[in-house]
Amino acid sequence: MPILDPTWLPLSVLKSKGSNLRFLAFKIEKILREISLISKSASGFIHACDYDQEGEVIGYNILEHACHNKYSLSKRAKFSSLTDEEIIQSFNNLLPPSQKLKDAGTSRHMIDFIYGINLSRALTNSVNKKDSPGADKKGYRQLSIGRVQGPTLAFVVEREKEIESHIFEPYWNVMADFEKNNQIIKTYYYPYRIDTKSAAENIINSCKNQLGKATDINIQKTAIKPPFPFNLGDLQKEAFRFFRFTPSYTLSIAEKLYLSALISYPRTSSQKLPSSINYEKIIKAVSNLDNNLHQNSSYGNKTKSILSYSEISLKLLANKVLKPNEGKETDPAHPAIYPTGQKPKRSLEDSEIKLLDLIIRRLLSSFGEEASSSQIIVTITVKDKFTFKAEEKKIVVEGWIKYYRPYFDLSGFMIQDSLSFLKRNDILKNVKIELLEKFTQPPFRYNQSTLLQKMEREKIGTKSTRSEIISTLFKRNYITNFVLSTAHQSVTDDSKVVSKNSPASNYQKKQPTKDGFVGMQKSGLRPTEIGLAIVNSMKKYIPNIVSTNLTRDMETQLEQIESGNTTSVQVVEKARNQIKEAIESFNLNESKIGQEISSALEVNKTTNLWRKPTSISSLGPCPVCKSGNLIVKKAVKSKKRFAGCTNYTSAKCLTTSPLPQKGTIKNVGKKCEKCNWPIISAHGINQGKRYQWEFCINSSCPLKISNNGNKKITSKQT
């Protein structure tokens, strides 16, 4: 039975023998007793927790439960950074307690609890029936789902499905080298994408060894504004980009730096720095850190092009105005992350030095001067008809970029220019021209950094919990980190650092290459069989839990509580009814859900985690037993892949079928007209040639026997 009305229990219940929270209960009691004692002699109560929904609830709980129902009598201090100026100001202007903020906060707690706990229990129960293949040795397998976990997992699954259903369409590029004064200009035919090979060949035949004229030289200058001061998400993104630190690892290091008083509070969404933190003081203080940080460190100012903190701060302090370039993200409780400038009182670990260095240079850069780039695009026309373009971009004013080194991303910028010597109407000779065959590419898989950014964009979770939610998905084995080049050492856990060489870092090439589609797309986060099965089942029976609508709807409702347009009682009641319905629908379909997820758990047991990405989904329903699904499996002995039924263990369905050993296999959702077995598509590259074909996987399909088709599949499975 779902628990729709969780209530507070008296501590005595938790303290009773046999309670697994006994130890904790005694600890809590001690803290409560102490606060209670102090509160008795207090002349008044000032609530000075973070000025946001959650902060309001924390203070409320203390005032109500430890200070004998003093919330309504308390006063509220409102400040958004811990500077003397702001704190004094807030204590001089105390507000009444923010009842509506508290109501919104407690509703959030209640809703997340009744949704999360009830559905996680239902899910767990559905696979823990007798003889379930999903259960562990003790006969138990813990599953979970929640308002944030669900949609986040669904992002990974949706992306995987997009990749699987992608059709590689060929197109062609023509690349040409032109020469003038012994200088080679590398160009591409414009427009870049040519749809047919014959059109591309026509261009080549018409332009080979011909003269071209520089018909246009376009130079554009673009300002590059200084970066914003860091909020947590931006710090996690940048630390992933440069150090390959995962978001949760970055947060854990930032926390250590904060507890050592080296940086300000890191769990912030703000990209703003109030002047009350005293810019000048911080910039000056930071300049004293040079020796402290970079001595004895494997990291630091190794080359001359990287300026020391004191060199940067001298330049900044010489400027007339000292103002950071702020972003628009705000936070009700904290400013952006900045270094305090204090000297470390202990020796720092390498990872801490790296992150602190990044934070310091980011802060200094945000005060820097605007930089600018110049882009030159040269158009070369052959026979007044065929146009080729060459382009180059370079930094012309370095500005803040020199403060941010080595973290500025220079890819896409040239160091030397090779085009600016050209003038309009110059004549150039074509010396080389070639055809490139390309294919349209599916979207990239998420990595931990881009998944976190997706959560930010969709506004699910909070800055403090997003990285943890991703770690939870790893912990539950719902997602894995797929590494292509070292498939045998595939990283399936939530490691701290993603190797720079490994494609799991989702190294993205700008343009697809001829062989690119084989190697490029396979790295990054993939759902496991279980992850996929959970999203599929939830979508079928309780779609709300994996869609962002639930969160979106809840946010709106909570905002309305804050603004007084609805009440906490109404909102929680509505959620309660929704979960009641969801649980009812769940219970009606429990055996189906249990079976779907159990077969996925079975697949995870019998196949390697690094098997081909596309085998994650079913190839179609089993035509023999009807209740199972045909999936790609690997033969234990021969390691060859074949199609097998998910009911192999549970219902002894022995249906198998050989599959091509190379290339990518895709479920195209069709059934063979003759035998009703699934029709799948296989594609890949064979002897440099791309192929894609569809076929019925039944090796004894009457259609094949009659026309002797599908000779390609001859390998027998053991």
Add this chain to the structure above:
DNA sequence: GCAAGGTC
């Protein structure tokens, strides 16, 4: 023990 939120 399961959620999501906060904290050291």
